[in-house]
Amino acid sequence: MLTVERLEVRYGGIHAIKGVSLSIARGQIATMLGANGAGKTTTLRTISGLVKASRGTIRFEDVELTNRPPHEIVALGVGQAPEGRMIFANLTVKENLEMGAYLRKNRAEIQNDLDFVFSIFPRLRERIKQPGGTLSGGEQQMLAIGRALMTRPRLLLLDEPSLGIAPILVKTIFEKIQEINRELGMTILLVVETGELMIEGKASEIAKNEGVRKAYLGET
Amino acid sequence: MSELLQQIINGISLGSIYALIALGYTMVYGVLRFINFPHGDAFMVGAFVGYYAAPRIVPLVGGSLLIAGPITLLLSMLVCSALGVTIEKLAYRPLRPRPKLTILITAIGISLFLEFGGQLVFGPDPKSFPTLLPSAVIINTPNLVLRSTPVIVIATTVGLMLLLRFIVMKTKLGTAMRAVSYNQSAASLMGINIDTVISFTFVLGSSLAAAAGILYGSLYPSINPLMGVFPGLKAFISAVLGGIGNIPGAAIGGFIIGLIETFVTGYLSPTYRDAIAFGILILILLFKPSGILGRAESEKV
Structure with a gap:
């Protein structure tokens, strides 16, 4: 579904990514692991078009994404909940979610998806009229994921959904991610941080890794 | 007492002009984080569109100001929108990835271009603005003379502000504008x-x-190509006073500056009018740079 080949990114003089390749099959939850500064976030930002690739290609369902503007990439079916959540603090929860549906016209479908977001994150429904900036870290993460879901992506990129949120919520968030994958059949590319390595592989294999289970899947 | 009332009405009508211009400064600052200097000149162009269009429109509608006024207003708004969008596309968009200072200098260049290009095209001499708003006397006492012009100016301003509020708060594009002003990357990830x-x-x-140009011409019927400079600066001060980037702040700031100026002119001396406005700017920048309604914002590194 998504194929990234020998992607390279340079910011000014810095070589931020030196030849990343990855591929994800439809319906998968793929996870990208790696140390801080390994280029995971830059990879996701490049896939979404926020950063220009200096070399390499990104293909999504036979469409070349490389260096297209971000709004076109969203229209093609790639959504992202970015690192740091980037909630619109000045917009209400409802408006944040509506912005996710910016490109969509079908009101009934939008309402359906809104209901789905509220069903997996009931907390958001309670806070519907509050400005995004008043939410807790965990709630903002739910909103960031919900907002990305509202773009109705076929591929959802999630950048460090567990960063900076209460440990008790981490487990919930990861359960919800699995639920989204199961219920909507949505393909998901997840980025999480580890000490030193960067793994690309099947979720089922990575999930067997004890360290990963402890650190990210909320198991003890 | 009635003299005070007179001053307040004058202040609010002058403030209406500042507020309308200030809204544009603050909105552009909101999405692009720079001061669009030619904005005061767009106000001038707006007045000149009215100057040339009104004498042609009035006879077309049988001399009815009630119809000619709104048509002239709309036409001028349309022409200036096109001007603003063109300036942004040609001059600012290619420079967006560059340092902010580059755009700022370009903005000053465009401002000068419009001012002196205006002198070339319209002529440097002051022109008398055609009567577009009825100026019937509504109240006439020995101390208070209230004409309909300032009342219409204030009403039009309030109407436009309510319309703006509706667009910004309730429409999809308005919400997208707020989203973009908060975080461009996140907004583009929404497909905006x-x-x-x-x-x-x-x-x-x-x-x-x-x-604002049309209303200004109706209040003070002498216009010239440099007329945008001072109202532009005053409106900029208003936007800073209200909190740059904050839409209600710009409106409030405009009314405050308009009132202060009118009071200084009326009770102190017209000589101090501009000095006090700029004094306010200096004081805000020194003591509360975020303005009345603005949030303190740290520069992103």
């Missing part, structure tokens, strides 16, 4: 085309400046 939103912001800002 940033360029479209920026153009839309220029449409809103420039059309309000045009409306």
Whole structure:
């Protein structure tokens, strides 16, 4: 579904990514692991078009994404909940979610998806009229994921959904991610941080890794 | 007492002009984080569109100001929107990835271009603005003379502000504008085309400046190509006073500056009018740079 080949990114003089390749099959939850500064976030930002690739290609369902503007990439079916959540603090929860549906016209479908977001994150429904900036870290993460879901992506990129949120919520968030994958059949590319390595592989294999289970899947 | 009332009405009508211009400064600052200096000149162009269009429109509608006024206003808003969008596309968009200072210098260049290009095209001499608003005397006492012109100016301003509020708070494009002003990357991840939103912001800002030009011409019927310089600066001060980037702040700031100026002129001396306005700017920048309604914002590194 998504194929990234020998992607390279340079910011000014810095070589931020030196030849990343990855591929994800439809319906998968793929996870990208790696140390801080390994280029995971830059990879996701490049896939979404926020950063220009200096070399390499990104293909999504036979469409070349490389260096297209971000709004076109969203229209093609790639959504992202970015690192740091980037909630619109000045917009209400409802408006944040509506912005996710910016490109969509079908009101009934939008309402359906809104209901789905509220069903997996009931907390958001309670806070519907509050400005995004008043939410807790965990709630903002739910909103960031919900907002990305509202773009109705076929591929959802999630950048460090567990960063900076209460440990008790981490487990919930990861359960919800699995639920989204199961219920909507949505393909998901997840980025999480580890000490030193960067793994690309099947979720089922990575999930067997004890360290990963402890650190990210909320198991003890 | 009635003299005070007179001053308040004058202050609010002058403040209306500042507020309308200030809204454009603050909205463009909101999405692009720089001061669009030619904005005061868009106000001038708006007045000149009225100057040339009104004498042609009035006879067309049988001399009815009630119809000619709104048509002239709309036409001027349309022309200035086109001007604003063109300036943004040609001059600012290619420079967006560059340091902010580059755009700022370009903005000053365009401002000078419009001012002196205006002298070339319209002529440097002051022109007398045609009567577009009925100036019937509504109240006439020995101390208070209230004409309909300032009342219409204030009412039009309030109407435009309510319309703006509706657009910004309730429509999809308005919400997208707020989203873009908060975080461009996040907004583009929602599928929002940033360029479209920026153009839309220029449409809103420039059309309000045009409306201010028409209203100003009706209040003070002498216009010239440099007329935008001082109201532009005062409106900029208003936007800073209200909190740059904050839409209600710009409106409030405009009314405050308009009132202060009128009071200084009326009770102190017209000589101090501009000095006090700039004094206010210095004081805000020294003691509360975020303005009345603005949030303190740290520079992103």
